[in-house]
Amino acid sequence: xxxxxxxxxxxxxxxxxxxxxxxxxxxxxxxxxxxxxxxxxxxxxxxxxxxxxxxxxxxxxxxxxxxxxxxxxxxxxxxxxxxxxxxxxxxxxxxxxxxxxxxxxxxxxxxxxxxxxxxxxxxxxxxxxxxxxxxxxxxxxxxxxxxxxxxxxxxxxxxxxxxxxxxxxxxxxxxxxxxxxxxxxxxxxxxxxxxxxxxxxxxxxxxxxxxxxxxxxxxxxxxxxxxxxxxxxxxxxxxxxxxxxxxxxxxxxxxxxxxxxxxxxxxxxxxxxxxxxxxxxxxxxxxxxxxxxxxxxxxxxxxxxxxxxxxxxxxxxxxxxxxxxxxxxxxxxxxxxxxxxxxxxxxxxxxxxxxxxxxxxxxxxxxxxxxxxxxxxxxxxxxxx
Ligand code: GLA
Numbered sequence: 001x002x003x004x005x006x007x008x009x010x011x012x013x014x015x016x017x018x019x020x021x022x023x024x025x026x027x028x029x030x031x032x033x034x035x036x037x038x039x040x041x042x043x044x045x046x047x048x049x050x051x052x053x054x055x056x057x058x059x060x061x062x063x064x065x066x067x068x069x070x071x072x073x074x075x076x077x078x079x080x081x082x083x084x085x086x087x088x089x090x091x092x093x094x095x096x097x098x099x100x101x102x103x104x105x106x107x108x109x110x111x112x113x114x115x116x117x118x119x120x121x122x123x124x125x126x127x128x129x130x131x132x133x134x135x136x137x138x139x140x141x142x143x144x145x146x147x148x149x150x151x152x153x154x155x156x157x158x159x160x161x162x163x164x165x166x167x168x169x170x171x172x173x174x175x176x177x178x179x180x181x182x183x184x185x186x187x188x189x190x191x192x193x194x195x196x197x198x199x200x201x202x203x204x205x206x207x208x209x210x211x212x213x214x215x216x217x218x219x220x221x222x223x224x225x226x227x228x229x230x231x232x233x234x235x236x237x238x239x240x241x242x243x244x245x246x247x248x249x250x251x252x253x254x255x256x257x258x259x260x261x262x263x264x265x266x267x268x269x270x271x272x273x274x275x276x277x278x279x280x281x282x283x284x285x286x287x288x289x290x291x292x293x294x295x296x297x298x299x300x301x302x303x304x305x306x307x308x309x310x311x312x313x314x315x316x317x318x319x320x321x322x323x324x325x326x327x328x329x330x331x332x333x334x335x336x337x338x339x340x341x342x343x344x345x346x347x348x349x350x351x352x353x354x355x356x357x358x359x360x361x362x363x364x365x366x367x368x369x370x371x372x373x374x375x376x377x378x379x380x381x382x383x384x385x
Contacts, residue, residue: 002053002115004385011055011113014067014074019055019113021141022385025133026051026378027118028125028174029205029343030334031183031198031285031293032300033278035308037168039228039271040189040244042278044285045170046198047178048375052116052129053384054137059109066093069115079107084162092130095162096138099154105144112137119373121213123340127163128171131155136176136381149191151381152176165218166225167336178380185282189246196285198377203290203329205343206351207373208358210314212339212366220310221336224267231257231268245271270307274300294330294345298323301332301342310337314366318342321358328354341373 004022011019026047033043059065066075068089075090082098084091093112100107112134118126135151135158138144146154155172159165169188178184182195228245235242235256242248245268253272258265277296284292301319305311315333319342322328327347334343346354355372362370 001049002117007053007055007113007115008385010069010115011057011111014113015057015065015111017057017111019111020057021137021383022053022055023133023137023140023381023383024051024053025129025136025175025381026178027129028171028178029207029375029377030170030174031343032281032297032332033170033274034300034304034333034335034337035224035310036271036274036278037170037186037188038166038225039168040246041271041275043170043186043188044183044196044278044282045174045178045186046183046377047174047380048124049378050116050118050124050375052114052118052126052133054133055113056137056141057111058141059111061109063109064097065109065111066090067111067113069113070120079109089130091162092127092158093134095158096131096134096154098162099157100135100138100144103146103154105142107138107142110138110141119209121340122207122209122373123335124207125171125175125335127159128155128167128175131158132172132175132381140383148176148380149173166222174380176380178378180379181377183285183377185278189244196282198285199288200290200345201288202348203345204348204351205375206346206355207334207341207343207375208318208355209341209371209373210312210318210339211368211371212312212314214312214338217336217338220338224308224310227264227267228271230261231264234260234264246275248272266307270303273303290345291329294328297330297332297343297345304333304337308337312338314339314362314368315342317362317365318358318370321361322354325354
């Protein structure tokens with residue numbers, strides 16, 4: 001956690017004035033439902049107790065001054081010149097400003113200081129947390145009257161246009177709309193949602209960070225999305241009501257996609273089955289059947305790895321390893337894939353010992369450090385000063 005007093009102090013040091021507003025927006029985990037969001041499907045994420053923090057204040061001119069604590073770097077531009085930059089971290093902020101402008105809302109210049117404790121590149125959606133912290137703070141500062149769903153959508157589109165990843169809505173939605181102690185069962189097509197208590201009984205969530213970030217992640221991500229869209233186009237030749245894989249059945253894939261392309265078929269089938277796993281897992285959670293929830297997670301991993309092909313050796317190794325451990329009832333890769341964390345459902349009190357047991361073997365095999373991260377389901381975006 002970063003204290004409000006610390007944020008305020010740093011803003012004052014950097015900009016020589018007092019911030020008008022402090023806000024935060026958290027990173028997220030996802031229990032199950034991967035690569036379903038951009039297919040109009042279901043997900044089960046929640047915000048965590050790690051967040052991106054911003055301090056903002058209006059200026060009297062049209063300049064935007066940014067300062068990122070993580071990079072000890074500033075960035076300046078003008079409201080009339082918002083475009084993607086070579087400075088990567090600034091793009092997540094500029095993309096949000098651009099989306100606000102696209103919606104016809106007037107801003108004046110502002111200063112923005114940004115810091116956070118969401119580990120970068122660990123698959124905990126630090127980028128969505130940046131977008132949502134910025135969108136949420138500017139919405140409050142300038143009285144823009146966007147509701148929380150719109151703030152999430154602004155963040156998602158910022159990612160599409162200024163970061164080049166055609167992501168779904170899950171990460172931003174979780175960052176903005178989560179409720180402490182709950183997960184969100186989100187219908188990514190209608191954006192209807194339900195907060196489901198995250199009551200795991202004798203179990204707890206442990207994340208294991210592979211410390212791998214593969215550079216191919218964003219191109220592979222966009223490629224998977226294209227295959228899903230291709231599948232929908234083929235199905236809709238005969239079934240025009242099918243607008244997304246959400247509407248499709250495996251029988252339609254067998255008929256319309258399988259004869260045309262085996263890979264597209266496998267990817268689309270994964271999505272349809274993953275949606276079913278989300279429903280099963282959520283029902284299991286509601287009735288407190290944590291072993292069944294865990295089973296769905298193991299199944300999801302297998303499919304993400306072998307069918308959707310978005311895992312990597314390190315993630316597979318970690319999931320395979322914990323399969324043999326009695327105290328772990330479920331595990332899978334989490335998020336877009338190709339690195340980041342696995343999410344594990346572990347008997348309370350065993351998480352650290354399990355991580356300590358695997359770490360040297362993991363180091364030996366991949367020459368990488370393994371890190372256990374313990375998180376709690378937390379509240380979405382909020383004003384903190
Ligand atoms: C990334 C994207 C999300 C979602 C996941 C995979 O985190 O930002 O929209 O598609 O990958 O489930």
